[in-house]
Amino acid sequence: MITLPFHNFYEVGSVTIGGDASVRINATKTLIGREQNAGEFNFAVRDANGAEIASGMNAADGTISFSAIEFTGERLAADVKSGAAVAAVDGTQITYRYAVTVGEREDALPAGVTAVVSGYAVELVIVDNGAGELSASVNYPADANGSLSFVNQYGAESSAKVALSGNKVLKVASGDNAPDITGKYTFALTGSEGAPMPANTQVTNDAAGAIDFGEIEYTVANVFGEAAAEEPAEAENSAGAEESEEAGEAAEFAEAEDAQPTTREKTFTYTVSEAGAVSGVANDGSVYTVTVHVVDNGDGTLTVTKQSAQGAAEGMEFTFTNTYSVQPVGPTDPADPNNPVATGAVPMTKTINGRDLRAGEFEFEMLDANGAVVGTAKNAADGSVDLPGVTFDAPGNYAYMIREIAGNVGGVTYDTVTYSAVAQVVDNSDGTLGVAWEVTGADGELVSAMAFTNSYEAAPTSVQISVGKLLQGRELEAGEFSFQMRGANENTPMPETAVDGVQTVANDANGNAQFGVIGYTQAGTYRYEVSEVKGDAEHVTYDESVHAVTVEVTDNGEGQLLATLKYSDDADGIVFRNVYIAPEEPEQPTEPTEPTEPENPSEPESPTAPTKPSTGSSSQMNNTASNRVTYVSSVARTGSSVALIVAAAFALIAIGAGLLMTRRRSE
Structure with a gap:
């Protein structure tokens, strides 16, 4: 939704010049040669565009009354737009000036009447006091003494006078504060050879716009020469007779009856040129020519007529029209306080909380009062933000709104603040425009800067650290091994189920163990240690390694945190390896073989008669006898010894097996 400053329409009353109003155009009519009759002379008031805005008529006493001209706010605005009026602003007061001409309708003059002074330049002034009230006044030519004096001549006279006057019009092509050009232009009058001239041949324009060279008097002498003005030679006197005198008179009378008056005529041209300069005003540049035709009627009287220059206003002999305009100003914008073109601009800034600002990532727009995007x-x-500049070609108040265009940058919350900027463009009365910015916030108060602040918050991320469990030597059972994860310090994020900064989990049947999800809301480096909890499983050797895990959390700048896991020694993961060594089974004793039955001994051979041992041979005998005894006795013992050995063997085997089982259990 676009909200722009709302400006109420300004309403004013009305004021009237002429008619029954207290402010009127004062004018009188003088007719030389006879009495004037009421209503026989007609007048028109015309604006700078030549449009008739009032009419007038004489009374029998010469007073001229004009019809009413009503001025309203609507009319004033329309007349400024059309160029009929020029407005000048001074604070809250506006002055409207109408350069008008008040002229006699010469085409409606009675027979025998010629115009001597037929027109004036007058300024009608309307002032708006800024409080809805209008007042009116009339500026007359400098030498008019508050009243316009129109002079006509009835019949011919020996001399005739013609007023040579014109008016100065300042048109306004653009702008609303045209300069006062009173006395700023000089007008020079030159005449053709022998042309009678007025007393002043160089004049300036007055406040009413009048350019008045005064009257030019034409006589037979200054038109046709001194000789032509001499009286005819006197007739010679006759000392003689009355007859002769009477005869002469009779002859003259007869000639007069038959003769027609001899007439002469002469035409004079007058040129009027302009000089001067005013800032912002383009001069007319034309040289205007006025023609005066003088006729000697041959009876001692002169008839003088004049032809106004082309384009002259009614009742004027010439009209100079200059044009005031202003040059466009700009470009300027409300966010460029260093631009000398304008005042009141304030800096425009963009900040973002939560991360660094990047060039060109946020866009702003300036809209006019109609909601159209200016740039x-x-x-x-x-x-910093440099708004597009605006060029102004006319005075006025121009309202704009500045706001940020909501984008879709991830993680960014956009500022919805809007600022209003009004460019007060004024006509400096010298052809230039001045710009003053007023920048206000949502509360309507002036601000020293247009600040837009966005906030950035990346969406959180998470990781889940898992470990693998390998058991060598037998199959793994679910939940038989436990693992712990602890953070580097108390500020290190941990799973929700962690207790005092430590989380313990057990493996599943497949050897997997997963710690809880760890959430991260800020970028950073987070370190963890993962180890196996040493248990008491029989015949199991536990992995006592401690694995370091680093979680790198980064902000991608687009509203998302990203987490990367890094394991110690650049491993791809964490695996704990345990070893199970099964106890050795005792060797089973072999079954003893059944002893074979001894064969029946063969009958011994009959012993031979012993020889009588020699000395020293008794020992051999004894040995022999002894051997035999031994043999005989060993065979006997052998049977009984096997049984004992077998029994002892079984006993020893049993004792050894028991000792082995005891040792393995202890392991």
């Missing part, structure tokens, strides 16, 4: 701009890396 857009993006932020610089330092946060």
Whole structure:
């Protein structure tokens, strides 16, 4: 929704000049040669565009009354627009000036009447006091003494006078504060050879716009020469007779009856040129020519007529029209306080909380009072914003709204603040425009800067650290091994189920163990240690390694945190390896073989008669006898010894097996 400052329409009353109003155009009519009759002379008031805005008529006493001209706010505005009026602003007061001409309708003059003074330049002034009230006044030519004096001549006289006057019009092509050009232009009058001249041949324009050279008097002498003005030679006197005198008179009378008056005529041209300069005003540049035709009627009287210059206003002999205009100003914008073209601009800044600002990532727009986009701009890396400049070609108040265009940059909350900027463009009365910005916030108060602040918050991310469990030597059972994860310090994020900064989990049947989800809301480096909890499983050797895990959390600048896991020694993951060594089974004793039955001994051979041992041979005998005894006795013992050995063997085997089982259990 676009909200722009609302400006109420300004309403004013009305004021009237002429008619029954207290302010009127004062004018009188003088007729030389006879009495004037009421209503026989007609007058018109015309504006700078030549449009008739009032009419007038004489009374028998010469007073001229004009019809009423009513001025309203609507008319004033329309007349300024059309060029019929020029407006000048001074604070809250506006002055409207109408350069008008008041002229006699010469085409409606009675027979025998010629115009001597037939027109004037007058200024009608309407003032708006800024409080809805209008007042009116009339500025007359400098030498008019507050009243316009129109003079006509009835019949011919020996001399005739013609007023040579014109008016100065300042048209306004653009702007609303045209300068006062009173006395700023000089007008020079030159005449053709022998042309009678007025007393003043160089004059300036007055406040009413009048250019008055005064009257030019024409006589037979200054038109046709001194000789032509001499009296005819006197007739010679006759000392003689009355007869002769009477005869002469009779002859003259007869000639007069038959003769027609001898007439002469002469035409004079007058040129009027302009000089001078006013800032912002383009001069007319024309040289205007006025023609005066003088006729000697041959009876001692002169008839003088004049032809006004082309384009002259009614009742004027010439009209100079200059044009005031202003040059466009700009470009300027409300966010450029260093631009000398305008005042009141304030800096425009962009900041973002939560991360660094990047050039060109945010865009702004300036809309006019109709909601149309005037232009857009993006932020610089330092946060400054240069709005597009606007060029103004006319005075007035121009309202704009500045706001940020909501984009879709991830993680960014856009500022919805809007600022109103009004450019007060004024006509400096010298052809230039001045611009003053007023920048206000949502509360309507003036601001020293247009600040837009966005906030950035990246969406959180998370990781889940898991470990693998390998058991060598037998199959793994679910939940038989436990693992712990602890953070580097108390500020290190941990899963929700962690207790005192430590989380313990157990493996599943497949050897997987997963710690809880760890959430991160800020970028940073987070470190963890993961280890196996040493248990008491029989015949299991536990992995006592401690694995370091680093989580790098980064902000991608587009509204998302990203997490990367890094394991110690650049491993791809965490695996704990345990070893199970099964106890050795005792060797089973072999079954003893059944002893074989001894064969029946063969009958011994009959012993031979012993020889009588020699000395020293008794020992051999004894040994022999002894051997035999031994043999015989060993065979006997052998049977009984096997049984004992077998029994002892079984006993030893049993004892050894028991000792082995005891040792393995202890392991």
